[in-house]
Amino acid sequence: MGIIIEKGGIRKLKSIVDDISPYKTAVITNTTLKKLWLDKILDQISAIPIVIPDGEEFKNIETIQLIWKKLIEIGFTRKSLIIGLGGGVVTDLSAFASSTFMRGTYLGLIPTSFLAQVDAAIGGKTGINFEGKNIIGTFYMPDFVLIDPELLKTLPRIELLNGLGEVVKYGVLDSGLYRKLISFREVDESLIRECVDIKLRIVEEDLRENGRRRILNLGHTVGHAVEKVSGYKMKHGFAVAIGLMASALIAEKVSGFDSGKVEELLDKFGLPKSHNFEPEELLKSMKIDKKAWYGRLVFILPEDIGKVTIREVDEKTVLAVLKAMRYDSRDD
Ligand SMILES: NC(=O)c1ccc[n+]([C@@H]2O[C@H](COP(=O)([O-])OP(=O)(O)OC[C@H]3O[C@@H](n4cnc5c(N)ncnc54)[C@H](O)[C@@H]3O)[C@@H](O)[C@H]2O)c1
CATH class of the missing domain: 1.20.1090.10 (Dehydroquinate synthase-like - alpha domain)
Structure with a gap:
């Protein structure tokens, strides 16, 4: 797994995605990050955004089903790439969706919260809440994790x-x-x-x-x-x-x-x-x-x-x- 930690590293996304050369790319993000950072990605690569609501209460099977449906709708395949852009909730959901869709797609994570940069996006654990916290999940290593400390400048204290x-x-x-x-x-x-x-x-x-x-x-x-x-x-x-x-x-x-x-x-x-x-x-x-x-x-x-x-x-x-x-x- 490639982990890149670099100030301004987000600008390397295009070359990373070019190396993977996916059939299609979807960016899963939430309503907050959509306003702040999604354009930085769409400026560089051609990708379909999937925007979910913001909050731990949406880290559930209903959100996953919406994502799976959307992936089918856009003709996603195993040779396609999911990029998770957000805090730990988005990276956990994106990684879970990626590991389960057609038994696994390419996966890239761009953690945007401090907690996700130092922890949630690292190590290959995915999960959703079901009856309890992170009860359903998989182990799935992303193809890349792109950590750019600059993304933290919009993060609330x-x-x-x-x-x-x-x-x-x-x-x-x-x-x-x-x-x-x-x-x-x-x-x-x-x-x-x-x-x-x-x-x-x-x-x-x-x-x-x-x-x-x-x-x-x-x-x-x-x-x-x-x-x-x-x-x-x-x-x-x-x-x-x-x-x-x-x-x-x-x-x-x-x-x-x-x-x-x-x-x-x-x-x-x-x-x-x-x-x-x-x-x-x-x-x-x-x-x-x-x-x-x-x-x-x-x-x-x-x-x-x-x-x-x-x-x-x-x-x-x-x-x-x-x-x-x-x-x-x-x-x-
Ligand atoms: N998979 C793992 O190994 C692992 C490890 C630790 C935690 N987690 C999971 O991570 C989740 C918690 O992650 P979190 O603390 O990042 O919560 P979060 O994803 O809810 O993010 C916190 C808030 O910050 C906002 N935000 C994120 N980045 C921002 C930015 N750059 N600018 C402005 N706002 C921004 C989000 O929209 C959200 O409102 C939990 O669900 C936890 O179970 C997973």
Whole structure:
């Protein structure tokens, strides 16, 4: 898979597509990105836009069916190319549509949110929500991922923060990045490159998430529960930040990890580290998450910065941490 990370890299799209030489090209994007960046693509290549509504609530089978129908209508074949232009919702949907249409078309991703540039568009996981988050999906490697940090200039500030939730996760997994984040100034090409490299290193060892890749779920056991219990109103990166704090506090209890190291980064970026949900409800949601192992509570826990372990944790410990992390308990 070719990953290009370059300021102004969007201008290389034509030559990338020429190399693939697809029969037809469709660009899947949403109503927001259509106004901002679609022309930059249509100026360079001949492609049919498929525009979907903006929002996580549209990451579902109905949207996929609309896309499949449109592809049939325009005479799409396996030798055709789908380009996903958007944040993680669009890249997940586009990749899922591409992997399933006629058993797989060419696929290119142009992630436009910070979170999609450092995470969602990397690693070949596709998915839609069905009864729960990302329950239906495939593993499918794109032919190219074109990451242009210039596209972030239209991104609302809150979405930058959202992406930083996943960046802090990478910082806990990699001590070199952790040190850089401590003296962090701004989101730039080198930060994106570093996160992508960390993710790729881990993914390449374990494409289908049987073993080591699971460490990328650091912070996601509690994070997914927070997303679900908030009715998906809380952004993914913020939920992961809360999940990272929970993992750090659990690790402190079970192995003496210094949770202050994680807290310091979350504070630096102004990311949340407490919640306002019923701890029991979070626990219930965690037990039915697909990342739980047959109902057991398995956590990725930091032993130190740059070193994590996968461990089963008892309910009592998890509940105590979730209770301690509630806003109201902090005000006491
Ligand atoms: N496949 C994976 O490995 C993976 C990993 C992490 C997250 N995800 C998925 O990614 C999704 C979250 O991604 P997200 O945070 O990018 O959300 P998103 O796609 O909803 O984008 C957030 C918002 O930013 C807007 N936006 C995006 N780029 C913009 C730009 N350049 N200028 C202005 N506005 C812009 C979007 O229209 C949207 O309103 C979730 O569904 C999550 O499950 C997937």
